Amino acid sequence: MNSKPLSGSNSRTPEESKDNVTRLTEKREKILEGALRVFLAQGYSASMDAIAAEAGVAKQTVYSHFKDKHSLFSALIDRLLDHFVSAGLTADLLSLDAASFIRKISHITLSRMDDWEYVSLLRLIIGESGRFPELSELYVSHMVKPGIQKLADYLRANQQVRFSDPDATARIIHGALINFVILQEVMHGKHAMPMPRERLINSIVDMVLFAGEQGKQSS
Amino acid sequence: MNSKPLSGSNSRTPEESKDNVTRLTEKREKILEGALRVFLAQGYSASMDAIAAEAGVAKQTVYSHFKDKHSLFSALIDRLLDHFVSAGLTADLLSLDAASFIRKISHITLSRMDDWEYVSLLRLIIGESGRFPELSELYVSHMVKPGIQKLADYLRANQQVRFSDPDATARIIHGALINFVILQEVMHGKHAMPMPRERLINSIVDMVLFAGEQGKQSS
DNA sequence: CTAATGCTAGACTGGTAAGTATGATGCCTT
DNA sequence: AAGGCATCATACTTACCAGTCTAGCATTAG
Missing domain, CATH: 1.10.10.60 (Homeodomain-like)
Structure with missing residues (x-):
């Protein structure tokens, strides 16, 4: 002691x-x-x-x-946000094809499920978002917004698949992933409704790519 | 009253x-x-x-x-969960076509953004999920699991579109919707990153329906 | 009427916690 | 060596809060 x-x-x-x-x-x-x-x-x-x-x-x-x-x-929250923000998507991912790209950032996002600090931070920020709205706004503007923005930019720039609304699509992908973290880890739902990450990721990839097919009329 | x-x-x-x-x-x-x-x-x-x-x-x-x-x-939490659980999807929705069905339940889910009690409850349950894990597990098993289950059942039974993994697809839809509520209302993100609900819903409908096209090989 | 029951208002106990005060100790600079 | 600074351990002040207790009040039933 x-x-x-x-x-x-x-x-x-x-x-x-x-x-x-x-x-x-x-x-x-x-x-x-x-x-x-x-x-x-x-x-x-x-x-x-x-x-x-x-x-x-x-x-x-x-x-x-x-x-x-x-x-x-x-x-402390500032510091933690800075720390987690740095672990975003790097430039080398941008050269990947759409499927690999989605799969990769999904893996990165879901890998945070194993990080006790991240899960606790998420719980803490949401829980205190009533008492300290400025902290949750910081979280949104520093972590969520840039993340969704980069994802949307990738979707918009992608030539392989054309998305009718990249911003909304990015939100759906991000929401499906983060909500999975919240449900499984933050709210301890992994026992009541288990699901392997791979299954979720596969479905996301399928949905995103085939939704894009709609606008694909180049050739 | x-x-x-x-x-x-x-x-x-x-x-x-x-x-x-x-x-x-x-x-x-x-x-x-x-x-x-x-x-x-x-x-x-x-x-x-x-x-x-x-x-x-x-x-x-x-x-x-x-x-x-x-x-x-x-x-109190028990009572609130009961109250919100009752406002689920009713039988008459099951007869709708896929697009209308998804659109309808999306509207229902997102309409809770306007309900201060629901938003606060969500914040409270997530925030106290560390101290009172049994309450968040109650939330998961009584509200989330049945909701996703019914959605997955609909997707599975739907003849119009064939889904390769209805359970995972249901989770994606649910996650995109709930995370939208959390981001916009619980975490006060609606000013920093505004988006009309309709845009999100339209994108969800597009994604879900066109993703289903993949497995549609009946004829 | 009387006894029982539920309610009210307020005081009280015991414990916890934010923030401050105090006096001592050790390290760095001059 | 001496003053300054950060730190330490501890005690203190003030306030809040969960839960209890008491004594009186109101309604209802026998």
Whole structure:
């Protein structure tokens, strides 16, 4: 339980010495990591004492880095959104054919089902979207909107298949995938209504490609 | 709003007298209505004092009808699930052709976007799915599963269009619709990424029908 | 009338939590 | 060496809240 590896160490040891800025950001990091675990596990109702304890830091230190609980919470959500946003679709995917492309981004999206942090974040943001609408709006504008936008752009630019409404189609694909995550993991529905990811992905690919056939009148 | 016409077996003063059972259920009703407003507005962290006040009832009365906060909360969610479950798809829809059927149930599902109670319930159940997994499982097994089941059954039985995987297709349709509700209303995304419901529905109909064309090889 | 039952209003208990205050300790800079 | 700064441990203040208790009030039934 008790852990104090830092206190009794040597005096100087230039190798390990850290300047002020480093120490500050290190503490801030520890706090955010502790807050991450506690907030994601317990929701916004988690206590600041629990967060400080989890971070291995005095409560006062938390308050010296963050004005109050809400500031810490917002900073954490910002950070998490940034983290997950970076794992979007990269440029090399754009060269794929439609079927492979849809399949690939479906796999990427559904792979987040295995990420406890992502599932908890989703639950937390939706659950607190009443109390903190600005956070859910941040989620929408930073993660959902760009994702759907890129997907729609791909569909629009694709020469292989012509889509009558790429934006709406992108929303359908995204909705089917995210709702699968919410249903299976966030709402613990995987036991009551199991379904392998592959089946969902196959059906999505089929639907999207054959829906596109409608407008395919090039040759 | 509505009075109780049930009090038939009254012995004396027929006009205004109410028997014990009626009075009991009336109080219980007031409590549940107050709890509904307060829980849906503030989440599970709402105080019992606030609920009693909103219900226009003494706090002790709340505790004489419900063992504790959790019991009241569970009873309320049960009640709400029952209420929304009843508004499902009725038998007369089954005679519609595929396009009209999909369009109709899409409209029904999306009409709940305008229902503050439904949107709040969705937020509440997802938000508390960490603390109260049994409630989200109830939601899944009582509302989502039967809904998807009926939709899949329709798709499976439909002679007009043949679907290679009706269950997965039903999930896609349902996911696209529910996620639209979550994105636009629960997470306040309707300003950041507006889209008319009709556009979504049209695209869903197109996708579903043309996807079915694939397996249509009867003649 | 009387007893029973349900309700009300308010006080009370015990516990938790946000945020502050205090005094001490150790590290860095000058 | 000395002052400054971040940190630490702990206690404190204030407030809220779940759940209980009490005493009085109203209606109903015997």
